[in-house]
Amino acid sequence: MNIALIIAGGSGHRMGQDIPKQFINVYDKPVIIYTLECFQRNPQIDAIEVVCIDGWHDVLWAYAKQFNITKLKWVISGGATGQESIRNGIYNLESVCSPDDIVIIHDGIRPLVDDTVLSDVIVKCKQYTNAVTSLPYNEQIFIVDDEKSTTKYIPRETLRRVSTPQAYKFDIIDQAYHEAFEKEIGIYGSSYANTMMVELGHRLYFAAGSDKNIKLTTKDDLDMFKAYLNREQDKWLK
Numbered sequence: 001m002n003i004a005l006i007i008a009g010g011s012g013h014r015m016g017q018d019i020p021k022q023f024i025n026v027y028d029k030p031v032i033i034y035t036l037e038c039f040q041r042n043p044q045i046d047a048i049e050v051v052c053i054d055g056w057h058d059v060l061w062a063y064a065k066q067f068n069i070t071k072l073k074w075v076i077s078g079g080a081t082g083q084e085s086i087r088n089g090i091y092n093l094e095s096v097c098s099p100d101d102i103v104i105i106h107d108g109i110r111p112l113v114d115d116t117v118l119s120d121v122i123v124k125c126k127q128y129t130n131a132v133t134s135l136p137y138n139e140q141i142f143i144v145d146d147e148k149s150t151t152k153y154i155p156r157e158t159l160r161r162v163s164t165p166q167a168y169k170f171d172i173i174d175q176a177y178h179e180a181f182e183k184e185i186g187i188y189g190s191s192y193a194n195t196m197m198v199e200l201g202h203r204l205y206f207a208a209g210s211d212k213n214i215k216l217t218t219k220d221d222l223d224m225f226k227a228y229l230n231r232e233q234d235k236w237l238k
Contacts, residue, residue, distance in 0.1 A: 001101045002122060003093060004039040004071075004165075006050045008032050008060075008108030009078020009085040020053050021216055022108045026226060029067070031216060032060065034111035036069045039104075042118050049074040050108070051089045083187045083196065087177045099171035102126070105193050106165040109216040112228055118165055120208040125167035128205040132167075132194050134160040135209035160206060163213060166194055176200055 008022045022032040032050075039045045048071045052060050057075045064072045076092050078085035086105060093103065102125050106113065117133055124131030137159035143152040168176075176197055180186050186196030194204060216225055 001046045001097065002044055002104060003097065003101065004045050004048045004104045004106060005086070005089045005093075006032075006035060006039070006048060006106050006108045007078070007082065007085050007089070008035075009051050009053050010082070010109075020056065022053075023056060023059065024222070026222065027229065030063055031111050031225075032108050033063055033067045033069065035106070035108050035113070036064065036072065037067070038111070038113040038115075038118065039106075040069050040071050042115055044119060044122055045071060045104070047071055047073045049076070049089055049093065051076055051078045051085045053078055081187070083180075083191050083193075086193055087181060087187075090174055090177050093170065094174060097170040097174075099169070101170040102167050103170050103173055104165045104167045107163075107215060110164060110213055111216070111225065112210075112212045112214060113165060114210050114212065117208055117210050117213060121165050121167045124205055124207040125169065129169045129172055130167065130197065130202070131205050131207040132162045133165055133209045133213065134162045134206040135211065137161050161209070162194055162204075162206075163209065163215070167207075168193070168197075172202075173197075176202070 010020065023030050036048060039048055050060060050072065052075050054077050060075055074092060076088055079088055102122060104121065121131045121133055137156050140156060141154045141159065142150040144150055173193065179200060180196050186199035197204060212228060214221060214224055216222055
């Protein structure tokens with residue numbers, strides 16, 4: 001069984017709106033529904049769990065019914081941090097998942113997941129027990145010496161940009177979250193499932209990514225999302 005674990009527990013202060021950014025309407029549809037539709041239509045996804053900000057559970061269920069998100073099976077509360085939210089989602093699946101089931105963790109505010117990206121992360125996870133969506137890094141990265149100058153850089157060929165979706169065999173990710181919170185490893189600040197796994201000593205495996213898979217954090221990101229929705233595919237492009 002392949003279960004999508006969608007993280008939608010944030011309040012989205014940086015967006016500067018009165019409601020959480022995952023519930024902002026774009027062309028009469030909430031952002032979170034665009035995201036859920038990516039998993040709803042993919043035949044490899046068997047069920048969806050959403051970790052949702054408190055006070056919005058009933059709203060999410062209502063939207064799911066309105067937009068026919070039939071794979072949504074669980075809506076649970078998030079935690080004080082992103083890692084606590086993922087942990088809550090993983091722990092809630094302990095009575096549901098078998099050890100070899102796959103959990104696909106994804107940000108609720110990444111509403112443009114290509115089927116090719118989602119499929120590849122599942123394939124790689126079946127092969128290696130985990131997989132993280134990734135892309136080459138195309139800019140130069142320099143190391144700051146004294147806040148105004150540098151003498152060192154990191155070769156971009158050695159870098160990958162990693163985002164969600166990320167896929168993990170259930171028994172491995174479940175054990176990892178128990179260990180991380182018991183030992184307080186990889187659970188603070190901007191930590192996520194992938195960084196936590198590395199801090200716990202796991203090797204991560206890369207899966208395909210897409211530049212279209214943007215994260216909606218600011219108003220400019222919303223404008224970019226709208227542009228993607230509105231653009232017409234140029235038929236002359238191969």
